[in-house]
Amino acid sequence: MTTVTATHPAVAGFNLASILASSQPTVALHPKPLLHSMAAFQAAIDAYVHKGKQEIARRKEAHTLRLKEDGDKKRDMEEAIEREKRREIELIAVLEREKLDTREMESSIHLLKKQLASLAEQATSLDAEANDLRTRITRLRKDKSRDLAVLEDRARSMSPELSLYEVALGFSVTGVKEDVLLFKFTHIDEHAPNRVFSFVLDLSKQDYAVTMSEPPLGAMPRLVDTLNDTREFWTFIKHVRAAFLAELHETRA
Template sequence: MATAPRPSVLATPRRPFGTGAPSNAEMRKVYADLDNNTVFDFSSIVSAVKTFSTRFRAYTENAISNINDDKAEFDANRMEHRNQLSTLDREIEDAKASQGDLWDTIAREREQDASLRSRQQALQSQKASVTQRCNELQAEIAELRQNLEKKKQAKELQKEKLKEQINKNGPELHLLESKTGCSIQPTKVGDQLKFIYNLMNADDWSQECHFTIDVSSSKYKLTSLSPKLDASLQGSLLQELNSTRKFYTFVKKMRAALRAQVEKERLEARDAARRGGR
């Protein structure tokens, strides 16, 4: 069963509704209670309140300090976290840039590798072609050497035969030269022939006349001549030779021209000697 509320000693006594003013006796009792210190002794309560206030203040200050410390630590951690995030963002951006550079480098290297592979294939193909050509050239060189050796042997054989024939024809050649007064000799310069004549001067049959002709090209040229002929006559004889290609006819006409020049000089010398004798 519920207990009825107990009135506080501090409560002001109230009279029931509808009653009149308190009596003098009641008022004296109230005043007596006020003079009694035991009734209004709040020192324990005040002390408890002060203790509570001190402890509560200490608690709140400690709580506030802890909260501030936690907040400072949180702010520091948050700042550190932000710095870490910023660092990570920069590292990510740097990594992206590095990755982009890496991909570009890989692309360039792939392109270079493809180009080098293509160049290598071309060089290998060229090498194979050159190797094949070298083998062909070596075969041709070997064949040419064989042909040259055969030609050399043939020329040596021909040279020996010619030498043998010259030895056989030597006496006849000397006899022919002595009878005709004409000999043909090679010069130190290649592709030049020297024609030497004697029996041209009735006063001195040993006097020699000669001319040297260059046969190195299709256009013949006279390189030396003795005695000298008239330039127009010499030019006409060469022109006829180069146009008709009749070398034997040219040799005969040159001998006749030299013979006429020697005879002319002989007669002039004789006339000069006669005039001097007078």
């Protein structure tokens, strides 16, 4: 905008005080300088308006650029938020799997602890059984040693009787393996004196057991029970031979 001063051609020689002091105040207007001044004033206004428009356009462009930048930032932020949401969902899924794995592991550990406790209990029970078994074995060995000593004493004392059995009754004893004896009888069947009647006696346990009898002897279980009750060994041998003879007669009767 152009400022009008006293030296401007449009108002040259203009003195407001003197004009007002005159009895008939008049103002001399000079059209050309006035028009020139108005044109300059209009040009100044146009320049100001143009400059204002440029400033508005610049500010609008800057504002549009800021809006674009803000939009880009907003979009980047929304994308970042979306990525974080996806990561959060994935993390939650991982945590859920870890929770499930943890529960399964805890369940497995609990089961293993129960199994370990059961095994420890079984081990304790087995230790007790082993101790009991060792005690029984020790007692069994003592009993067997005592029984063998008794048998040896009886064998020595009954050596003449044994020789008589062996010759007259066809009796013999042989060892099959440790604590297992094979007993044989002949001279039982009068039609076949050399026919062998036999049985195997197992001495390895606390109670004696007959594992084989040829021919099968129905009275054998009862005779073995009596032997285990009385420990009368040679009486048992006599009863077995008598039972073989009795069943032979029954089969031929």
